[in-house]
Amino acid sequence: MMINNRFAGKVIGAWCLMQLLTAGSNPVSANTVTDRVAIDSLNPNELLIGIFYGPLKSITTEAQFRDIKAAHVDYIQYIGDADRPGQEGIQRNREILDLSHRAGLYYYPSDKRVRGTAAEVVAMVNDYKDHPATAGFVIQDEPGPEALDWPADTYKKILALAPGKVPYVNLLPDWAVPNYEKGYVEKWVEKAGPENLQYLSFDNYPLRADGSFGGTYFNNLEIIRRAGLKYGVKTSCYLQSMGILGAYRRPTVAELRYSAYSALSYGIKNAVWFTYCTPVNQPVEKFTSAIIDSTGLKTDLYEPFQQLNKDLKQLGVTLIKLDATEVYHSGSQEGTGILRLPENFFLQPQDTTQDLIVSHMVNRDNGKDYVMVVNKSFTKTAAVNFRISKPAKKILQVAVTGKMQPTDYKRKKGSFSASFLPGEGKLFLLE
Structure with a gap:
């Protein structure tokens, strides 16, 4: 469904539209960090979790930044009122950096000079x-697909100027671009250079206001998965944590889970929640309350969001080392780009009508086999009995505590079982 406004692709063109936000009142001063520590960087060997759209000026407090960190978030990617020209924007970005540093967070400054001359960059x-x-x-x-030269050139310039820092470009969803895989995604990777690209990023929000699920969501994940493996680039996507009246519905707790686990099952290594704070003063869209509301108060989604991110970070210790080599679906096959679970695949649900994602993952260091299984239901717990034809001495679950725990695997029968909350994913190791 093409939404005819510019916020609808992130939702489309969020960077441009959010520049229209007006600054809040009563700013909180932040002392410049003078006791600089050694220059740090986000750890590329972790599964990273970010938020897009952090606290605006009117709710900029140290407590707000501590709450973001307490939700197991690694970085903030955008704060609308910081993207202003001149010294005012620079000072606001530095204020956010100082607050982030004190809270143990990272921040991507948004600065209009990125589109300026070489000297301004x-x-x-x-x-x-x-x-x-x-x-x-x-x-x-x-x-757009015909406007990739400038961001690719700028990407390489910034990477050379600031090694260890991540230049960020996010791609359109597949429904917005014809010949998406070859004429857009791969074109972008080749222009930026796979040896330079830190993340291959896209957005595609599937939770529609009419109760439907976006039909191209899995096709988009599959294309990005293939490109990431082909070029050896980590993949990234935006996870839906907002609603827009008439366009997108506000997620339930189960839908938050599903957004995260479905993305991870396709090999995503960098997840950004869109949005954390509730956008205000948008010229077209009216947002429902996100993780915090427009006044800075936590909504009912904050605690589930916090717990989910904690679980993802623990699983990420293992997932960061895994390549999603094959991703299949059992049960209903609604949408494009969905590959049905083959009858000869080594892991099968005994009830093939159950709606599941089954992802074969391989540890790129030691070649060990893993399987991630995701319950596609938003409302029902799934008790799944599995049959396994691949020889395995034991099957362990990588728990959200980060530890390995045994399953009820019966080696002679080649079977085990597991229960999944609505939208939940679980990761299993075949030993």
């Missing part, structure tokens, strides 16, 4: 690159 990078909380630099959201 250098000046922009120099203004932020030595701050210990700088994660990287926002370049562009959703460039």
Whole structure:
């Protein structure tokens, strides 16, 4: 479904539209970090969790930033009122960096000079690159297929100026671009250079206001998965944590889970929740309350969001090392790009009508086999009995505590079982 406004692709063109936000009142001062520690960077060997749209000026407090960190978030990617020209924008970005640093967070400054001259880009990078909380630099959201040269060139410039920091470009969803895989995704990777690209990122929000599920969501994940493996680039996507009246529905707790686990089952290594704070003053869209509301109060989604991120970070210790080599679906096959679970695949649910994602993952260091299974139901717990034809001495579950725990695997029968909450995913190791 094409939404005819610019916020609808992130939702489309969020970077541009959010520049229209007005700044809040009563700013909280943040002392510049003077006791600089050694320059730090986000750890690329972790599954990273970010938020898009952090606290605006009117609710900028140290407590807000501590709450973000307490929700097991690694970085903030966008705060609308910071993207202003001149010294005012620079000062606001530095304030956010200081607050982030004190809370143990990272931040991607948004600065209009990224579209300026070569000298302006250098000046922009120099203004932020030595701050210990700088994660990287926002370049562009959703460039068109005929407008990839500038972001690719800028990407390489920033990478050379600030090694260890992540330049960020996010691609359009597949429904917005014809010839998406070859003429857009692979074109972007080749222009930026797979040896340069830190993440291959896209957005596609499937939870529609009419109660339906976006039909191209899995096709988009599959295309990004293939490209990531082909070029050896980590993949990233935006997870839906917002609603927009008339376009997208506000997620339930189960839908939050499903957004996360479905993405991870396709090999995503960097997940960004869109949005954390509730956007205000949008010229077209009216947002429902996200993880926190527009006044800074936690909504009913905050605690589930916090727990989910904690679980994802623990699983991420293992997932960061795994390649999603095959991803299949059992049960209903609604949508494009969905591959049915083959009858000869080594892991099968005994009830093939159960709606599941089954992802074969391989540890790129030692070749061990893993399977991630996701319950596609938003409302029903799934008790699944599995048959396994691949020889295995034991099958262990990688628990959300980060530890291995035994399953009820019966080696002679080649069977085991597991129960999944609505939208939940579980990761299993075949030994």
